[in-house]
Amino acid sequence: MLIHTTFLVLDGAVLIEKLILIVLVITGSLVVAMYSTYAERKVAAFMQDRIGPDRAGPFGILQPLADGVKLFFKEEIVPTFSSKFLFILGPCLAMLTAMMVGAVIPWGDTIHVFGRNVSLQIADINIGILYIFxxxxxxxxxxxxxxxxxxxxxxxxxxxxxxxxxxxxELAMGISIIALLMFTGTLSLNEMVNQQKDHWWNIFRQPLGFLIFLVCAFAETNRTPFDLPEAENELIGGYHSEYSSMKLGFYLFSEYINMFLSSAVMVTLFFGGYDIPFVNDAHLGQSIGVNWLALIEGAVLFAKICCFIFLFMWVRWTVPRFRYDQLMNLGWKVLLPLSLLNMLVTGALILLKQNHWHF
Amino acid sequence: MEPLTNRIEHVSRKQMSFWEKIYLPAVLKGMGITFRHMFKKPPTIKYPEKKRVFSPVFRGLQILNRDAEGRENCTACGLCAVACPAEAITMEAAERKAGEEHLYREEKYAAKYEINMLRCIFCGLCEEACPKDAVYLSETVAQANFARKGFIYGKEDLLIPHPLKDPEAFAKAKGSRIKHPEGHGNEH
Amino acid sequence: MLGTYFTFPELLLWIPLITGVITLFLKNESQVKRFAFIASLLTLVVSVISLFFTDVAHHPNYFYYNNVSYLWMPYIGSSFSVGLDGMGFLLTFLTALSYPLIIATTFKREFKNAPAFFGLLLLSQAGIMGVFVATDALVFYFFWELALIPLYFLCSRWGAEKRIQATFKFFVYTFTGSLLMLVGILYVYLHTPQVSANSIHSFSISAFYNTVLSYGDQQWLFWLFFVAFAVKIPIWPFHTWQPFVYEQANYPSVMVLSAIMVKMGVFGMIRWLIPIFPEAVFTFNHLVIILSLIGLFYASFIAFVQSDLKRFVAWSSIAHLGLMAASIFVVNTSALQGVMVEMFNHGINILALWIVVDLIENSTGIKKINELGGLATKSPWLAFFLVIIALGNIALPLTNSFVSEFLMFNGIFVFNKWYAFVAIISIILSAGYMLRMVQLVFFGKESGAVENMKSINCSQFWILGILVAGILILGIYPEPVINLTKESVDSILKMVNR
Amino acid sequence: MNAIILSAIWGVIMMFGGVIFKKRDTPLYWAIAGVSIILIANVLEFFGHPLLSFDSKDMLHFDKFTLHFNSIALICTLLYFLLSGRDIEKIGMHVSEYFCLIFFVLCGVFISSSFNTLLLFFLGIEIMSIPLYILTGSNKANLKGNEAALKYFLMGAFSTGLMLMGIALIYGGNPQGSFYITNINLGTGDLSPMIAAGLLLIVFSLSFKVSAAPFHFWAPDVYDGAPAVISSFMMTIVKVAGFVAFIRLFSISFGAMHGQWQSLIVIITAATLLIGNITAVFQQSVKRMLAYSSISHAGFMMLAIFALNDTAHEAIILYAAAYSIATIGLFAILIKMKDYSISGFNGLGKTQPLLGFTATIFLLSLAGIPLTAGFTAKFYVLMAALQTGQDVWLVILAVICAVIGVVYYFKVIQAIYFKEPEDNDNQNISVSSGFKLLLLITVGLIILLGILPNIVIDWLYY
Amino acid sequence: MEITKIIFWFLTALALVAAIGVISSKNPIYSVLWLIVVFFAISGHYVLMNAQFLAIVNIIVYAGAIMVLFLFVVMLMNLNADAEPIKNVYMKMAGVISGLTLMIVFVAALSASEQHSTIIRPGTSVGLIENLGRALFNKYVVPFEISSVLFLSAMVGAVVIGKKDPIKRINE
Amino acid sequence: MEIKWYLFLSLALFCIGIIGALTRRNSIIVFMCIELMLNSVNLLLIAFSKMHLAGNNALSYTMATEAQLFVFFIMIVAAAEVSVGLAIIVLMYRNTKSVDINFLNRLKN
Structure with missing residues (x-):
């Protein structure tokens, strides 16, 4: 299907619609990020047979707020000789880019409110994956x-x-995605989700691709075992060792937002997005109404994302940090060839199938 | 050489097999272990609400002891300061004047007695060295403080409450610590 | 057989070329000399035999015998075509004759790296022969350059102290000229009519002769060719390399240069310049003649005051060649006839003169005219020969030059009286400086140099004898030479006046 | 097509060779084998039996001229490997990679001789240039080499920028809006401003690539700074390929309006000739002298661009062969020397007669003395230029520059033969008899081409 | 003014200002950052012209990869503003003047061209990845493959240049 | 928009690039200026592609596609060039501790 997106034709209603969605997504990701910090501590505690934060509010669920408030009231320190503008720009950029990914992820099916069909995706651009890249x-x-x-x-x-x-x-990630794209034949994330509704989830078609993507996602979000940039014991916190107060908060937040959104991307790409497993969504929609369906789908998506966030944390508290050369070796000597191989095999299989050579 | 302990671990230098090289099984195994731990009961004790019982050999903050009449035992002999491996103890001695017999048990007493709690390692050697049973490691722990100065405990911090005037506080400060459960010989 | 499978012009080329290459690989010096001498003799024999195969009866036209042509570069219309006419024969004969004599003078000398020396000498002969026999512009150009390269090496390798600079100057001068000529050749070529089916244009000489060039083109093309030939001859003011090279180079090379190589320039003018650009020739002839006469005068005066023997001969050669150049541009029968005969005569005269100078310098080690004197007492035969040679150079009646110079003066006179007058003064001057030289060197006060002077030996006697005999015979009976070249003169004039 | 594919494949093979080959001299044998195979494939394709065929969607076009040039380039490369291959090994550690890069350059050479769209023209030139930037700086310890690489790279990238702007303007100005050079059919009308601007920029950028004045200034430094083996390759095959691309683009796309941009070429040619020759005279190092002389030869080849007729194509082919063979031969000898200055050649004719002799022939050929290939090449170039019937002064200027060329080439000849050997390292060089034999074969080739240029040119009309 | 026009002029101004920033910044880091801004502005133009694929590729390739490398190198070298030697003021003036002259000449020449007032047509499907991809892998397959050679050579080259010679290290 | 504005913008960027390349001596900045030049070309090509599209003849679609793919290839080449160029600059820096394009000349003076 060829989507003729005329990019800059905006009418007022759409604008408002999108604005609301943007605000929702941003707040959503912020909240998720906040609670990821809490979750991280909790998960760490559980895995280390501890209890974790439990003082602020019941079970400590107000802990993120407390942290935020604390960060806000910390003293701001700008090192001498540094460029002040750039020093401030850095965390802002980190935050900005982290947020921007959310724009193309389909958070649910179309809903029907106030007599309008509203897509739960901020921008259904036909090059969604490229945009993410x-x-x-x-x-x-x-x-x-x-x-x-x-x-x-x-x-x-x-x-x-x-x-x-x-x-x-990024290289290995891109190539692993290419193998996926060969199957889907589209770059639009919405399309992909729709495809996965009817067929297998992509994870079953691209297990190796998913694995590579997963590893790369860990690296891209600077999560352990790839958290060398902020390696506490070697680099005293790495790039943010001079940061304090909310600027540090931005960096930390952006990491969690990245984690959240990369989980969302992985879910969308490989695990059917907002598709409810084992259920025919369309039938369900007919029986309970579109809006309810969208809500359930959103919840399902959120559940899947949470699983991934948990995975991120789980890995963090299991696997030790790589050494720098190990990291590079893994990226260039293992993942890249592997993803190339994956791409080649995928291409060959597609060709075989196209030529009706059954196997 | 004969190994000193039986905990020696021999490092294996053999080439890893392919299966080992891809690491994934090992990673998964590790994840399995961590996951299992999620369901273990945390051994954490919620501290301010719940406290753990100290072990019988616990050695806490020092106190300067008094005898049953409430007189200070310390005679400022300085043996504790000599014995202290961390050199945490300083004192100044003074002569007992007439009319002060109800305060000090001996003719000489410590006019000033300080223990730097930042240096103290709670080894208990002062207690062992004291011939008068004046220094005694109780069951309390050092309180947090904002300044370093606060950790230099003077006589007023160390001295045990008066056993006659405030017997409860005295008992509490003295605690139930059993000195040398197995015994070492110089008990009175 | 000789003229059937291998035509004579080719043989004249291949013999020196092949023997020259072979010589490069020989080892023993005396063996080299003997081999080179025999090779050059072989060329001479071929040249002489070829005379008897002339075919006047069948080809009364310009190229009347032994023209041969192989396809060489068909797509650009160049073929390897060579041929002999009267003038060509005369010059190839001069070349063939000179080389054995030149090689013979070296028999008693020692040369560093003799194989290279004699090999290059023979190669230069091949180049010069090629120039004289070429009937294709490209072939002509090829050999024109090829004659230069061996001589460059000869003169740079063996000779006096400043030989390298001198030769390099010579090389650059001639190379500039020849490259300009190449441009000219190409330009003319691009205007030649179609001759063969393979290519639009042709390099063959007949195509060149038939080319119609506009007057404007002729005017500048003339100079492109002229400079090349003028440098070789050399015409004043293009002469500056010559005395320097003659002074610095070794004798055999100088002999080749002055006796034969300069004739290439004269030959080129007659064969290529005049017939192709007739209109331009008639435009610029006064200018060129005046240049030549200035050169003639200038050279004569300098020869008068020259103290160095080699330089003396060089300047006298310039003077003679100035006269020849002047008479070429007169373009009439008498003058051209004179030039053709003079080319041969000047060749043997100057060769003889060089041999004498060589003998003197070799035995006394001195080449300053002032420091020599009275040599005749020690070497009367040499004095005798020198006198005859000098007279030949002056062009006294009964010597060879008389006939040719007379013809030239006649031609110039017909063209312009005043030019002839000026030219005739030059002959008086030449008599003056020649005799002064003979007087100072052989007679006059005996100098210390005389002690070392030896009488000439048998081989030297024969060498000089042959040359002197030539001078005298041609002086008395010049008819065969004139007959030989008559046809060439006619055809050129026909071309010019078409 | 075969040549392009095979050279790319062979480049990859050589790339892996860096891992596989254990001995240092193995890559050379592989490289020689590779060039031979490509040559054979190319010749077969020339005769209409391609080994591989591939539909290039008309992006590449192979005609006799192209294939013939490819063969010449391959023969020159083969000669280059045979003569200087041992010295490539001496540049540094990554022997196999150097060969790999050379094969990639060859791939670029073949593309630039056969492109049919501006896209491939651009890619071809770039594939030629990028490995060369590396090869220039391949001697990492040499500061001069580093700077040469940097300079070459910046200049090259800059000229690429100009070229792209030119291409863009031509695309915009052309109502056909195509990158196919055959489609840039502008007729014989006046140049529109946009096309004119584009053309100007492309001429500039190509002048950069072929080191024509006034865009030559990088050339001496780069050729001098690069390892001598690499300069040899850059000056010959690569530069000539630049000219082939030049003539191909301009004769097909802009040939019809030749008269309107010819004067531009005239100025460039004249400037190149003068600058190249005059500055070369003052050089003391043979390597640097050859760098300047390569500029002057670029001037001569520009004459063919100026002429842009059939003869010009013949001339470029012939010049390519003559100039490349002689330069490669001369460099092969030069590299053996330890002292690159002219006085380093003193007395070579005595101590190493054969090297002296062959060097002399190469120099004579470069100077354009008859009986050598250099003469016939110059002859054809001059003929092509004269055929246009315009600007004869340019031809005369070229001839005068050829004479100036003699001045500096003969300086070396004089050093070889007429100067006494000095006590320097150059006298103790040892060369194998195989090398000598190859030099003689090279000399033979030069003389053969000097006598019978047809053997090269005739293939164009085969 | 329509919204597209406003965006156009905004992006144009941004691009020009940032470009001038690139060449006038003393500190290379700022140059790099300005250049990134230029790339964004240009990408914005692409989007305006509905060439989305190229817009995003521009971001990924130029801003995401190339400029990161630049930044990387500049940071590694730790070049400061004073690392650059002062070039002759006259040379600078000459450079500026020649560049401006070139621009004026080009602008003047191209203003005279017949196409200069053609109005471009953004709204089509040409810039979509599907169509471009189809063309790339059918008609443009040869250049596509050839560009792989280009990349290989760049890769080999970068390795050859960048790798330290093991022998040299021993000598040191 | 009219094509001329794109043309002028792109030429302005191009000339700014040239000015930078001519006036700066820091090789990295010079290189960036060259990248700027390439980008201005890209912009122009896309503008032209859309201009040809407006021509509305049978070929206009192909014409427009060609230019966009050309831009794609320019980006490819730019990427390759950058990798090589930066490698060379780093090599130079490693040896001389300078990124001046005229380092050796400066040494001479």
Missing amino acids: GVVSLGVYGIMIGGWASNNKFSLLGAMRAASQIISY
Whole structure:
């Protein structure tokens, strides 16, 4: 299907609709990020046979708020000799790029309110994945600029590591996606979800691709075992060692938002997005109404995302950090060839199928 | 050489097999372990509400002891300061004047007695060295403080409450610690 | 057989070329000399035999015998075509005759790296022969350059101290000229009519002769060709390389240069310049003649005051060649006839003169005219020969030059009286400086140099004898030479006046 | 097509060779084998029996000229490998990679000789350039080499920018709006401003690539700074390929309006000739002298661009062969020397007669003395230029520049033969008899081409 | 003014200002950042012209990869503003003047061209990835494959240049 | 928009690039200016592609596609060039601790 998107034709209603959606997504991701910090601590505690934060509110669920307030009231320190503008720009960029991914993820099926069909996707652009790639590749600027502007060798080293790590893993990630795209034949995320509704989830068609994507996603979000840029014990926190107060908060937040959104992307790409497993969504929609369906779908999507966020944390508290050369070796010598192989095999299979060679 | 312990671990230098090289099984195994731990009961004790019983050999903050009449035992002999491996104890001695017999048991007493709690390692050697049973490691722990100065405990911090005037506080400060459960010989 | 499978012009080329290459690989010096001498003799024999195969009866036209042509570069209309006419024969004969004599003078000398020396000498002969026999512009150009390269190496490798600069100057001068000529050749070529089916244009000489060039084109093309030939001859003011090279180079090379190589320029003018650009020739002839006469005068005066023997001969050669150049541009029967005969005569005269100078310098080690004197007492035969040679150079009656110079003066006179007058003064001057030289060197006060002077030996006697005999015979009976070249003169004039 | 595919494949093979080959001299044998195979494939394709065929959607066009040029380039490369291959090994550690890069350059050479769209023209030039940037700086310890690489790279990238702007303007100005060079059919009308601007920029950028004045200034530094083996390759095959691309683009796309941009070429040609030759005279190092002389040869080849007729195509082919073979041969000798200055050649004719002799022939050929290939090449170029019937002064200028060329080439010849050997390292060089034999074969080729240029040219009309 | 026009002029101004920033910044880091801004502005133009694929590729390739490399290198070298030697002021003036002259000449020349007032047509499907991809893998398959050679050579080259020689290290 | 505005914008960027390349001595900045030039070309090509599209003849679609793919290839080449160029600059820096394009000339003076 060819989607003729006329990009800049906006009418007022659509504008409002999108604005609301944007606000929702941003708040949503912020809340999720906030609670990810809480979840992280809790999960860590459970895995280490501890209890975790439990003082602020019942079971400590107000802990993120407390943290936020604390960060707000911390003293702001800008190191001397650093470029103040860049020093502030760094975390802002990190936050911005982290947020931007949410724009193309389909959060649910179309809903019907006030006599309008409202898509629960901010921008259904037909190059959704490429957009995500673009934004992700920009993510490194926040780290690099911040690291450089700190005027600190450890920060700079962290920034360098981040840059090389992200660039290195982007390759394998891209190629693993290409193999997926060969199947789907579209770059639009909405399309992909719709395809997965009717067919198998993509994970079953691209297990290796998913694995590679997963590993790369860990690296791109600077999560353990790939958290070299902020390696606490070698680089004293890496690129954000000079940061304090809310600017540090931005960096930390952006990491969790990244985690959330990359989980969302993985779910959308490989696990059917908002598709409810084992249920025919269309039939369900007819029986309970579109809006309810969208709500359930949103919940399902959220559940899947939570699983992934849990996975992120689970891995973090299991696997130790890589050494730098190990990281590079893994990226270039293992993942890249593997993803190429995956792509080749996928291509060959598609060709075989197209030529009706049954096997 | 004969290994000193039986906990020695021999490092294996053999080439890893392919299965080992891809690491994934090991990672999954590790994840399995961590996941299992999620369902274990946390051994955490919620501290302010719940406290754990100290072990019988616990050694807490020092106190300067008094005898049953409420007189200070310490005679400022300085043996504790000599014995202290962390050199945490300083004192100044003074002569007992007439009319102060109800305060000090001996003719000489410590006019000033300080223990730097930042240095103290709670080894208990002062207690062992004291011939007068004046220094005694209780069951309390050092309180948090904002300044370093606050950790230099003077005589007023260390001295045990008066056993006659405030017997409860005295008992509490003294605690139920059993000194040397197995015994070492110089008990009175 | 000789003229059937291998035509004579080809043989004249291949013999020196092949023997020259072979010589490069020989080892023993005396063996080299013997081999080179025999090779050059072989060329001479071929040249002489070819005379008897002339075919006047069948080809009364310009190229009347032994023209041969192989396809070489068919798509651009060039073929390897060579041929001999009267003038060509005369010059190839001069070349063939000179080389054995030149090689013979070296028999008693030692040369560093003799194989290279004699090999290059023979190769230069091949190049010069090629120039004289070529009937294709490209072939002509090829050999024109090829004659230069061996001589460059000869003169740079063996000779006096400043030989490298001198030769390099010579090389650059001639190379500039020849490249300009190449441009000219190409330009003319692009205007030639179609001759063969393969290509639109042709390099063959007949196509060149038939080319119709506009007057404007002729005017500048003339100069492109002229410079090339003028440098070789050399015409004033293009002469500056010559005395320097003659002074610095070794004798055999100088002999080749002055006796044969300069004739290439004269030959080129007659064969290529005049017939192709007749209108331009008639435009610029006064200018060129005046240049030549200035050169003639200038050279004569300098020869008068010259103290160095080699330079003296060089300047006298310039003077003679100035006269020849002047008479070429007169373009009439008498003058051209004179030039053709003079080319041969000047060749043997100057060769003889060089041999004498060589003998003197070799035995006394001195080449300053002032430091020599009274040599005749020690070497009367040499004095005798030198006197005859000098007279030949002056063009006294009964010597060979008399006939040719007379013809030239006659031609110039017909063209313009005043030019002839100026030219005739030059002959008086030449008599003056020649005799002064003979007087100073052989007679006059005996100098210290005389002690080292030896009488000439048998081989030297024969060499000089042959040349002197030539001078005298041609002086008395010039008819065969004139007959030989008559046809060439006619055809050129026909071309010019078409 | 075969040549392009095979050279790319062979490049990849050589790339992996860096891992596979254990001995340092193995890559050379593989490279020689590779060039031979490509050559054979190319010749077969020339005769209409391609080994592989592939539909290029008309992006590449192979005619006799192209295939013939490819063969010449391959023969020159083969000669280059045979003569200087041992020295490529000496540049540094990554022997196999150097060969790999050379094969990639060859791939670019073949593309630039056969492109049919501006896209492939651009890609071909880039594939040629990018590995060369690396090869220039391949001697990492040499500061001059580093700077040469940097300079070459920046200049090259800059000229790429100009070229792209030119291409864009031509695309915009052309109502057909196509990148196919055959479709840029502008007729014989006046140049529109946009096309004129584009054309100007493309001429500039190509002048950069072929080191024509006034865009030559990188050339001496780069050729001098690069390892001598690499300069040899850059100056010959690559530069000539630039010219082939130049003539191909301009004769097909803009040939019809030749008269309108010819004067531009005239100025460039004249400037190139003068600058190249005059500055070369003052050089003391043979390597640098050859760098300048390569500029002057670029001037001569520009004459063919100026002429842009059939003869010009013949001339480019012939010049390519003559200039490349002679330069490769001369460099092969030069590399053996330890001292690159002219006085380093003193007395070579005595100590190493064969090297001296062959060097002399190469120099004579470069100077354009008859009986050598250099002469016939110059001859054809001049003929092509004269055929246009315009600007004869340019031809005369070229001839005068050829004479200036003699001045500096003969300086070396004089050093070889007429100067006494000095006590320097150059006298103790040892060369194998195989090398000598190859040099003689090269000399033979040069003389063969000097006598019978047809053997090269005739293939164009085969 | 329509919204597209406003966006156009905004992006144009942004691009020009940022471009001038690139060449006038003392510190290379700022140059890099300005250049990124230029790329964004240009990508914005692409989007305006409905060439979405190229817009996003521009971001990914230029801003996401190339400029990161630049930034990487500049940061590694730790070049400061004073690292650059002062070039002769006259040379600078000459450079500026020649560049401006070139621009004026081009603008003047191209203003005279007949196409200059053609109105471009953004709204089509040409810029969509599907169509471009189809063309790329059918008609443009040869250049596509050839560009792989380009990449290989760049890769090999970068490795050859970037790798430290093991022998040299021993010598040091 | 009229094509001329794109044309002028792209030429302005191009010339700014040229000015930068001519006036700066820091090789990295020079290189960035070159990248700027390439980008201005890309912009122009796309504008032209849309201009040809407005021509509305049978070929206009193909014409427009060609230019956009050309831009794609320019980006490819730019990426390759950058990898090589930065490698060279780093090599230079490693040896001389300078990124001046005229380092050796400066040494000479």
